[in-house]
Amino acid sequence: MTIELTKLPSGLRIVTDHMPGLETAAIAVHVGVGSRHESEREHGLSHLLEHMAFKGTRRRSARAIAEEIESAGGDLNAATSTEQTAYYARVLAEDTDLALDILADILIDSTFDRDELEREKSVILQEIGSIEDTPDDLVFDMFGETAYADQPIGRRIIGTAKRVASFDPPSIHSYLKRHYGAETIIVSAAGAVDHAKIVDEARARFEHLPFAAHPQTPPARYTGGDIRLKRRFEQAHIVIGFEGVSYTDDDQYAAHVFANVVGGGMSSRLFQEVREKRGLAYTIHSFNWSYSDTGLFGFYAASGGRELAELVSVSLDCLAQATQTLDEAELGRAKAQMKVSLLTALESSSARAEQIARQLAVFGRVIPRAEIIEKIDALTIDEVRAAGGRLLRSVPTVAAIGPVAKAPSPAAVAARLGAM
Amino acid sequence: MTIELTKLPSGLRIVTDHMPGLETAAIAVHVGVGSRHESEREHGLSHLLEHMAFKGTRRRSARAIAEEIESAGGDLNAATSTEQTAYYARVLAEDTDLALDILADILIDSTFDRDELEREKSVILQEIGSIEDTPDDLVFDMFGETAYADQPIGRRIIGTAKRVASFDPPSIHSYLKRHYGAETIIVSAAGAVDHAKIVDEARARFEHLPFAAHPQTPPARYTGGDIRLKRRFEQAHIVIGFEGVSYTDDDQYAAHVFANVVGGGMSSRLFQEVREKRGLAYTIHSFNWSYSDTGLFGFYAASGGRELAELVSVSLDCLAQATQTLDEAELGRAKAQMKVSLLTALESSSARAEQIARQLAVFGRVIPRAEIIEKIDALTIDEVRAAGGRLLRSVPTVAAIGPVAKAPSPAAVAARLGAM
Numbered sequence: 001m002t003i004e005l006t007k008l009p010s011g012l013r014i015v016t017d018h019m020p021g022l023e024t025a026a027i028a029v030h031v032g033v034g035s036r037h038e039s040e041r042e043h044g045l046s047h048l049l050e051h052m053a054f055k056g057t058r059r060r061s062a063r064a065i066a067e068e069i070e071s072a073g074g075d076l077n078a079a080t081s082t083e084q085t086a087y088y089a090r091v092l093a094e095d096t097d098l099a100l101d102i103l104a105d106i107l108i109d110s111t112f113d114r115d116e117l118e119r120e121k122s123v124i125l126q127e128i129g130s131i132e133d134t135p136d137d138l139v140f141d142m143f144g145e146t147a148y149a150d151q152p153i154g155r156r157i158i159g160t161a162k163r164v165a166s167f168d169p170p171s172i173h174s175y176l177k178r179h180y181g182a183e184t185i186i187v188s189a190a191g192a193v194d195h196a197k198i199v200d201e202a203r204a205r206f207e208h209l210p211f212a213a214h215p216q217t218p219p220a221r222y223t224g225g226d227i228r229l230k231r232r233f234e235q236a237h238i239v240i241g242f243e244g245v246s247y248t249d250d251d252q253y254a255a256h257v258f259a260n261v262v263g264g265g266m267s268s269r270l271f272q273e274v275r276e277k278r279g280l281a282y283t284i285h286s287f288n289w290s291y292s293d294t295g296l297f298g299f300y301a302a303s304g305g306r307e308l309a310e311l312v313s314v315s316l317d318c319l320a321q322a323t324q325t326l327d328e329a330e331l332g333r334a335k336a337q338m339k340v341s342l343l344t345a346l347e348s349s350s351a352r353a354e355q356i357a358r359q360l361a362v363f364g365r366v367i368p369r370a371e372i373i374e375k376i377d378a379l380t381i382d383e384v385r386a387a388g389g390r391l392l393r394s395v396p397t398v399a400a401i402g403p404v405a406k407a408p409s410p411a412a413v414a415a416r417l418g419a420m
Numbered sequence: 421m422t423i424e425l426t427k428l429p430s431g432l433r434i435v436t437d438h439m440p441g442l443e444t445a446a447i448a449v450h451v452g453v454g455s456r457h458e459s460e461r462e463h464g465l466s467h468l469l470e471h472m473a474f475k476g477t478r479r480r481s482a483r484a485i486a487e488e489i490e491s492a493g494g495d496l497n498a499a500t501s502t503e504q505t506a507y508y509a510r511v512l513a514e515d516t517d518l519a520l521d522i523l524a525d526i527l528i529d530s531t532f533d534r535d536e537l538e539r540e541k542s543v544i545l546q547e548i549g550s551i552e553d554t555p556d557d558l559v560f561d562m563f564g565e566t567a568y569a570d571q572p573i574g575r576r577i578i579g580t581a582k583r584v585a586s587f588d589p590p591s592i593h594s595y596l597k598r599h600y601g602a603e604t605i606i607v608s609a610a611g612a613v614d615h616a617k618i619v620d621e622a623r624a625r626f627e628h629l630p631f632a633a634h635p636q637t638p639p640a641r642y643t644g645g646d647i648r649l650k651r652r653f654e655q656a657h658i659v660i661g662f663e664g665v666s667y668t669d670d671d672q673y674a675a676h677v678f679a680n681v682v683g684g685g686m687s688s689r690l691f692q693e694v695r696e697k698r699g700l701a702y703t704i705h706s707f708n709w710s711y712s713d714t715g716l717f718g719f720y721a722a723s724g725g726r727e728l729a730e731l732v733s734v735s736l737d738c739l740a741q742a743t744q745t746l747d748e749a750e751l752g753r754a755k756a757q758m759k760v761s762l763l764t765a766l767e768s769s770s771a772r773a774e775q776i777a778r779q780l781a782v783f784g785r786v787i788p789r790a791e792i793i794e795k796i797d798a799l800t801i802d803e804v805r806a807a808g809g810r811l812l813r814s815v816p817t818v819a820a821i822g823p824v825a826k827a828p829s830p831a832a833v834a835a836r837l838g839a840m
Contacts (some may be wrong), residue, residue, distance in 0.1 A: 021441040022767055024760065054686075062696055066686035070753045073760030075685060086485055092760060110687065122699025130702055130722055132654035133555050133822075219515060225573060232652045234552035266474075266486035276482055278543025281552055281790055334491045340493030348768065401552075 003356060003366045004195040010182035010209060014202050015356050015366060017190040019349055025191040026065075026350040027099050029087045029107060030357035033179040035157040036082045036291075037215040043152075044159015045406075046341040046417060047080040047174050048124060048167055053087065054078070057109040062116060065102060065131055072098055080157055084292055084361065096230070097201050104205035107180060112169045124164050131158065133227035135237040136283075136302065142227045143239040143399035144280035147296055149223040161384075181212020188357035191349030194301050196313040224414060228409050236308045240315070240413060241298020243260040243394035247290040247362045253375050254387035255297060259288035260334040261384070262322050263299050268301060271275030280311045292362070297391045305403025312408050316416045323388040326381060335376050392417050423776060423786045424615040430602035430629060435623050435776050435786060437610040439769055445611040446770040446839040447519050449507045449527060450777035452606075453599040456502045456711075457635040463572075464579015465595050467500040468544060468587055473507065474498070475536040482536065485522060492518055500577055503711055504781065513612035517621050520536040520607070523826075524625035527600060529805035532589045539689055544584050551578065555657040555821050556703075556722065562647045563659040563819035567716055591750060592802060601632020608777035611769030640714040644815030646830050653822035655729045659716020660735070660833060663814035667710045667805075673795050679708035680754040682742050682802070683719050687753060689738040690719060694735045700731045712782070717811045725823025732828050736836045743808040746801060755796050765802040812837050 035046050054076070055062045069076050074091035084193045089099035114368065131137050141156040148154030158164075187202045222243040245255045263270035263286025274284045284301040299319075303311050344368065345351040356366045396414055400407035408416070455466050474496070475482045475563050489496050491719045494511035507527065509519035551557050563575040568574030578584075585750040665675045683690035683706025694704050704721040719739075765771040766793045768791065776786045816834055820827035828836070 019441070021439070024767060025761055035513045048433075063687065063692060066692070067749070067753065070685050070687045070757055071749070073758075074758035080535050088762070090760075092763070119697070119699035121701050123695055126655070126700070126723055126727075127702040129654045129724055131658075133722070135553050158465035234549045235546070237553075267483065271484060272486070277539070279539035280546070282547040284662055302553070303546055304549055307546075329487070329491070333487065337490055337495075339491075340510075343443055343512070344510070347444060389797050 005360070005366070006195070006199045008182070008203060008207065008374060010207060012182040012201050012202070012206050012209060013186045013360060015188045015360055016193050016195045016198050016357055017352050018193055018195065019191050021353065022191040022349060023093055025091055025093055025096050025154055025189055026095060026353040027103065027187070027189045027195045028353040028357050029103050030186040030361055031085045031180055032083070032101055032184040032189060032361050033082045033215050034081050034085055034245060035155060036153045036217050043155055043163045043172065043174060045167060045171060048120070048164060049175060050078045050080045050085055050171055051120050051124060052112055052117060052172060053106040053110055055120055056111050056113055057105045058111060059109065065106060068098065069102055072242065073298045074099060076102065082153055082157065086302065086354065086357070087336065088350065096189065096193060097110060098126050100190070100201045100205055110208070115311060115406060117167070117169060121147055121164055124158065125161055128158055128161055135170045135233050135404050136300065138201060139237040139239050139300070139399050139401050142229065142401070143397060146225040146227045146399055147222060147397040148220055149225055151216065151220060153220045153294070164175055167201050177210065177212070179212055182206070182209040184212055184214055185209065186357045186360050188312060188353045190352035190356065212305060220291065222294060222394060224397045224410055226398050228400045228404045228407055229403050230404065235302045236305050236400060236402040236404045236407065237302045237399070238308065238312070238400040238404065238407055239298055239300045240312070240392050241296050241397045244295030244297035244391060245290060246286055246293050246295055249295070250389065251387040252290065252327065254379055254383045255279065255391060256288055257331065257334040257379055258388040258391065259286045259297060260337060261326055261330045262266065262286045262319055264334065269314055273314050273318050274301065274311055278310070278314065280307045280314070284315070298397070305406065308404065309406040313416065316413060319392060322416045323385050323392060326388065331379070331381055331384060332351065335379070338376050339373055341361070342372060425780070425786070426615070426619045428623060428627065430627060430628050431630060432602040432605055432607065432622070433780060434607045434619050434620050435442065435780055436608065436613050436615045437574045437772050438613055438615065439611050439772065442566055442611045442769060443513055444769065445511055445513055445516050445609055445613045446773040447516060447523065447525050447607070448773040448777050449610045449640060450608060450781055451501070451505045451561055452604040452781050453635050454503045454505055455575060455636050456499050456573045457599065462591065463575055463583045465587060466505055466577060467577050468540070468584060469592055469595060470498045470500045470505050471540050471544060472532055472537060472577055473526040473530055473590060473684040475540055476531050476533055477525045479525060479529065484556065485526060488518065489522055494519060496522065502577065506777070507811060508770070515586050516609065516618060519770070520621045520625055528626070529628060530649055531565055532592050534589060537587070537589060541584055541587070541835070542780060545581055545839060548578055548581055553767040556655050556720070558656045559659050559720070559819050559821050561836065562649065562821070563661060563817060566645040566819055567642060567661060568640055569645055571640060573640045573714070574635065575712065597630070597632070597703065599632055599635055602626070602629040604627065604632055604634055606777045606780050608773045609772045610772035610776065617663060641712065642714060642814060644817045644830055646818045647821045648827050649820050650824065652729045655713045655722045656725050656820060656822040656824045656827065657722045658732070658818070658820040659718055659720045661716050661730070662811050662816045663711060664708055664715030664717035664811060666713050666715055669715070671807040671810065672710065674799055674803045675811060676708055676748070676758065677751065677754040677799055677804045678742065678808040678811065679717060680707045681746055681750045682739055684754065685757060689742055690735055693734050693738050694731055695719065698730070698734065700727045700734070718817070725826065729822065729826040733836065738834060739812060740837045743805050743812060746805050746808065747803065751799070751801055751804060755799070759793055806827060
């Protein structure tokens with residue numbers, strides 16, 4: 001391990017992974033706040049703020065931000081999710097100072113100009129429109145809203161057109177002041193980086209960050225349920241899911257293996273039964289997402305409306321059977337795939353910068369690869385089957401768009417699973 | 421450079437890039453044939469063959485192929501394009517032998533079982549359906565068909581439902597025999613690889629490849645034109661483009677810089693004028709694609725139907741003005757970005773395996789990074805402006821889906837460009 005971690009007196013954490021042989025560096029500023037921490041009136045504000053961070057500071061116009069980083073051949077990016085917001089830069093080794101200067105500037109000194117805000121709202125309205133044209137995104141938004149009915153954690157991250165239109169500079173300032181503080185921010189860097197240098201650079205730029213407590217949020221309450229939207233799509237896009245496990249759940253690794261065996265790769269049960277044996281879908285895969293206190297497990301598929309009923313029955317049978325018959329060979333394949341994925345992430349500076357920041361945020365430390373491998377290796381068939389059984393025990397959530405007359409109700413899903 | 425190249429007596433080429441510090445390897449088998457080389461009756465066959473390669477050989481069932489590679493934690497993938505078909509594996513260093521064994525097996529010894537074929541046709545019909553639900557893919561298919569009217573190079577790679585249904589094992593065998601030969605195949609490997617070992621492994625497995633001449637195809641004839649589809653999408657998805665440059669064109673690098681300045685990054689003219697200044701779109705970017713004897717240049721945007729007319733006018737003005745006013749700072753930014761992109765590709769084993777195979781196929785050699793940088797550095801403002809002027813001189817191609825009542829005709833595009 002080449003991980004080094006420094007905590008400044010302000011509470012800001014700086015973590016780096018020096019990867020020999022590289023000439024570029026990936027930097028991430030990870031803020032431990034996301035859509036889940038918004039009040040109802042703030043719905044969409046985390047994402048709007050992420051956009052507005054690029055729209056000008058006291059020292060730099062929006063155009064200057066873009067031009068400075070791109071003049072160095074670098075690029076900037078950002079993403080808002082349920083429990084975090086992250087800002088990324090990728091630059092040559094000699095430009096980490098520039099990258100940190102820009103990242104600190106946009107996070108601490110943005111001006112949130114009124115005219116820029118109005119224009120950026122238009123951009124977000126266009127982004128909302130583009131999600132409406134992307135059924136495989138839209139169906140997951142609907143899925144989240146139904147799995148956690150009427151709770152911030154289930155709301156779509158982008159917000160609604162009406163709510164986005166309502167935001168003004170004071171609403172952004174208030175949100176920023178409440179959440180973007182030294183305690184909630186982690187600066188991470190991977191690739192051609194030197195820890196001491198990154199610490200010096202980050203200290204100089206982030207030391208004036210005000211205090212902000214870790215955001216509080218009510219515990220998530222998984223509800224399950226049913227939503228379907230008849231839209232003129234060619235295919236039925238469906239997500240069927242269940243309550244999953246949190247990051248810190250004892251079943252975390254077992255649930256991951258179960259999801260992998262059921263719908264991870266080409267040799268997985270869903271891929272083999274639905275696509276290879278029956279040709280019912282081009283895309284079908286499982287997912288296993290974790291949050292700090294809850295999680296979601298399930299699968300997504302797209303198929304013609306006529307194939308949907310058979311696809312659903314076959315898939316549910318795959319899930320139920322796996323809790324009984326998952327075998328040694330499948331367990332071995334899942335373990336091997338998880339280990340190689342770990343290694344692949346270690347070989348990519350951007351994946352690595354993101355990973356170490358996330359682990360630090362969630363677990364308070366970077367987990368050594370050997371420790372993860374030990375946990376993976378220790379998993380038994382019984383543990384994985386039991387974790388699968390636990391996953392399937394919750395009320396189902398069904399979300400579907402397109403020609404979805406044949407989508408099942410949650411009760412029908414539960415009945416099919418129970419009949420196995 | 422750590423590139424090594426070996427050409428076997430059969431004509432098969434093997435190229436590797438040993439990247440120190442990595443523990444995984446990426447392997448690509450690059451076949452110099454794609455949708456462009458299909459007869460009309462074969463439309464979609466390159467892509468169908470790519471699918472069928474995974475459906476069983478004399479030694480391995482479809483399931484065994486998936487299970488063997490995934491048991492080693494690796495994965496397989498493939499992609500068909502206009503002038504090439506490529507098969508990829510990613511594995512641990514010690515498993516390159518397994519990866520090459522499977523790749524050779526599926527390319528040389530596939531059985532194309534009739535039942536498997538019928539099922540795989542259903543999968544491809546589902547894939548065709550999924551493209552219909554992805555307007556940003558669909559609009560590019562329509563764009564290609566219109567830019568090269570009635571020619572194989574413009575046809576959509578996936579084929580049509582009717583044509584795909586018509587294929588039988590003999591049609592696949594005949595296509596394979598004609599095109600998959602030692603002369604058309606390049607085996608490349610990057611990452612934790614040893615050239616001599618990869619050569620030995622590849623020689624043992626690929627030496628019985630029959631001869632197949634490089635496929636011939638009539639020269640492409642760019643036609644330009646107009647296609648629009650009123651579909652119930654939320655946004656208007658539009659591509660406006662022109663004849664571009666081939667891989668070997670003297671203007672190759674200048675065209676690339678022009679496209680970058682116009683619509684490459686956040687500081688590009690289209691992004692600044694359309695998104696940042698006016699908030700007319702969330703997504704807008706240019707493209708600059710090359711083929712062996714032609715190319716396509718243009719831009720894609722998605723916006724509400726009401727914003728479309730203004731978006732198109734502003735964008736066309738950006739293009740036309742850039743041919744007159746593109747400046748030193750923009751040239752510098754584009755050069756810096758191209759150089760860092762080159763470096764980033766060098767740091768990813770999968771990007772590198774693909775890149776060296778493609779360069780070998782197109783230029784007959786792997787181009788040293790220093791040579792590319794020298795060419796980039798030598799570019800002048802006049803050359804880039806002139807290349808831009810040349811790009812805009814051809815008949816425009818316009819493809820649009822959604823609420824596209826306000827999409828311009830090619831004549832209107834040409835008039836607007838000429839008026840600047």
